[in-house]
Amino acid sequence: MQILLGITGGVAAYKSADLARLLVHQGHRVRCVLTEAGARFITPLTLSSLTGEPCYGANPDLGEWRAQPVVEHIDLARWADLVVVAPATADMLGKAANGLAPDLLSTVLLATRAPILWAPAMNTGMWEHPAVQANLARLRSFGHGVVEPGAGLLACGEEGAGKLADIAVIADAIQCHGSPRLPGLTGQxxxxxxxxxxxxxxxxxxxxxxxxxxxxxxxxxxxxxxxxxxxxxxxxxxxxxxxxxxxxxxxxxxxxxxxxxxxxxxxxxxxxxxxxxxRPEATLPEKAKKTAGPEQLxxxxxxxxxxxxxxxxxxxxxxxxxxxxxxxxxxxxxxxxxxxxxxxxxxxxxxxxxxxxxxxxxxxxxxxxxxxxxxxxxxxxxxxxxxxxxxxxxxxxxxx
Ligand SMILES: Cc1cc2nc3c(=O)[nH]c(=O)nc-3n(C[C@H](O)[C@H](O)[C@H](O)COP(=O)(O)O)c2cc1C
Structure with missing residues (x-):
């Protein structure tokens, strides 16, 4: 599959390198798009080294919206069989839910006809905010998939929901989105x-x-x-x-x-x-003690x-x-x-x-x-x- 991996500006962006590596290992072609904030957390060089593909985005060396013979956002939008945003910030969820397109990734998200999968990661207060939840509900209503964050110790020191889902779980969701449906079992x-x-x-x-x-x-x-x-x-x-x-x-x-x-x-x-x-005839409420001689069950x-x-x-x-x-x-x-x-x-x-x-x-x-x-x-x-x-x-x- 040709997977476009969008990486936005959260601390969990460092984990997207592992996700890119795993997807390549599984035989997918992976191209990354970094937001400007994303590029502060992880470098394009890391991602292009791991994927063997160019990394797109706001890095000045790569040049966002650079003049090219192709229209980059449309080209990327067409190239992708699946777009995955991991980690997805509250900001990017909000942009996509409302059809805003101020940068390359948000524009690709609007332009693509490929399925879109979100893996949000943020502070618990942000995650539980009704605005974020409403944005997610809206994205789901567009047919987008969501890999829900888990709970745990967050980078901000708080403990709660908002931790980026495990890389293996995101890869599993990607497998599901990329698999051909089988007539006979579809909808069963x-x-x-x-x-x-x-x-x-x-x-x-x-x-x-x-x-x-x-x-x-x-x-x-x-x-x-x-x-x-x-x-x-x-x-x-x-x-x-x-x-x-x-x-x-x-x-x-x-x-x-x-x-x-x-x-x-x-x-x-x-x-x-x-x-x-x-099964045993009875389950004892207390741990059974040893007795002398043979025991029967x-x-x-x-x-x-x-x-x-x-x-x-x-x-x-x-x-x-x-x-x-x-x-x-x-x-x-x-x-x-x-x-x-x-x-x-x-x-x-x-x-x-x-x-x-x-x-x-x-x-x-x-x-x-x-x-x-x-x-x-x-x-x-x-x-x-x-x-x-x-x-x-x-x-x-x-x-x-
Ligand atoms: C150190 C730091 C960590 C951040 N972590 C997150 C985060 O985990 N999730 C999130 O939604 N926003 C986080 N933010 C805020 C985003 O970086 C900010 O909203 C930014 O504008 C997002 O831009 P983007 O969506 O274009 O990547 C963080 C900001 C900073 C400075």
Missing amino acids: RVLITAGPTREDLDPVRTLTNRSTGAMGVELARAFRDAGAAVTLVLGGDLAAPWGVEALRVRSAQEMLAACQAQWGLADGLVAAAAVADQ VLVRTPDILATLAAARRPGQWTIGFAAESERHLEHAAAKLRSKGLDAILVNDVQAGRAFGAQANTLTPLTAAGPQTPLGPLPKDQLARAVAQWWAQQLATRQA
């Missing part, structure tokens, strides 16, 4: 479960499994990129992708309750979570989330399950497909440490028509995209 509301569940024995000990949740998180990202509105019900410790509604849960019972609350609104379900099949079954949701589905709602099998994969998965009444199962071979925590994996889709061409082996992010593409095609065929 998809519920995805991910991660392990944790069943507490007492305030200290817990029963869990080796799932990290990486596959489910990547699926949420891939379905989001395809144009779906994703709700992710997430166990474990991984961060949820940008632009996905995330609901954190701990136990299987909590995961079921969160899913049931969402299921009525969803078009489909991808159940990638590794849900504990058993009584386990009871947890609810079957996938079967419960599949049984409660309304016409047109689709369900995809996972089968993590260590032997006779397809046979076990086919039985699960039938008994739970699913549309598809993605069969995962967990033999020899594959799948859980592993980098690359293979999934074999299984539908009522039988096993399909295996997807992979691929790293989990690419595998998730392959799953989204495969399922988008299946849905597009159904919808046709």
Whole structure:
């Protein structure tokens, strides 16, 4: 993608060098536009060295509005597949929200037809000011994206909201904005479960499994990129992708309750979570003490989330399950497909440490028509995209 990175006059401008470097590393072409205030915080030389592209803006050496055979602001506006402003000052948000164009960046922002993504950063008082919030709402109403700032210790010494979002989160939002939408999945509301569940024995000990949740998180990202509105019900410790509604849960019972609350609104379900099949009969309120001799733990079954949701589905709602099998994969998965009444199962071979925590994996889709061409082996992010593409095609065929 050709990304135009606008950098405005906030302390967080130093982080935009890292963002530019990361985007180049990901294979994008990046050109930077600095405002006059931005150029006081970071130099064009740093940015052009990192991007291998000219840096545009107010630096006298570069010459803003310099006489050229091309009309620079229009040329840049046309060049960009996506315009990202990171960090975005309150000042630049205000200019863009009101159609003002006193400098190169604000003019490009008016002239471009490319999608625009804002990553604001400012003092908490500024961020919470109704004028700034009204400007943001107006920009959103134009179809612009916003990567909300996080909370933390700010350069001004205050603690609160207004800290530039993490570079990885901004890059994730950029990936979403730059991804082609897939007919079939665009506009679908998809519920995805991910991660392990944790069943507490007492305030200290817990029963869990080796799932990290990486596959489910990547699926949420891939379905989001395809144009779906994703709700992710997430166990474990991984961060949820940008632009996905995330609901954190701990136990299987909590995961079921969160899913049931969402299921009525969803078009489909991808159940990638590794849900504990058993939980302790009781969770002790205090830490259990050692006793002499053998100790016994009584386990009871947890609810079957996938079967419960599949049984409660309304016409047109689709369900995809996972089968993590260590032997006779397809046979076990086919039985699960039938008994739970699913549309598809993605069969995962967990033999020899594959799948859980592993980098690359293979999934074999299984539908009522039988096993399909295996997807992979691929790293989990690419595998998730392959799953989204495969399922988008299946849905597009159904919808046709
Ligand atoms: C040291 C310093 C830090 C600043 N940090 C921010 C900031 O983080 N966010 C912000 O909105 N404005 C910040 N400002 C104010 C902007 O630099 C000022 O509004 C400027 O006119 C913005 O110009 P621009 O939007 O064209 O880059 C800061 C100013 C100074 C002097």
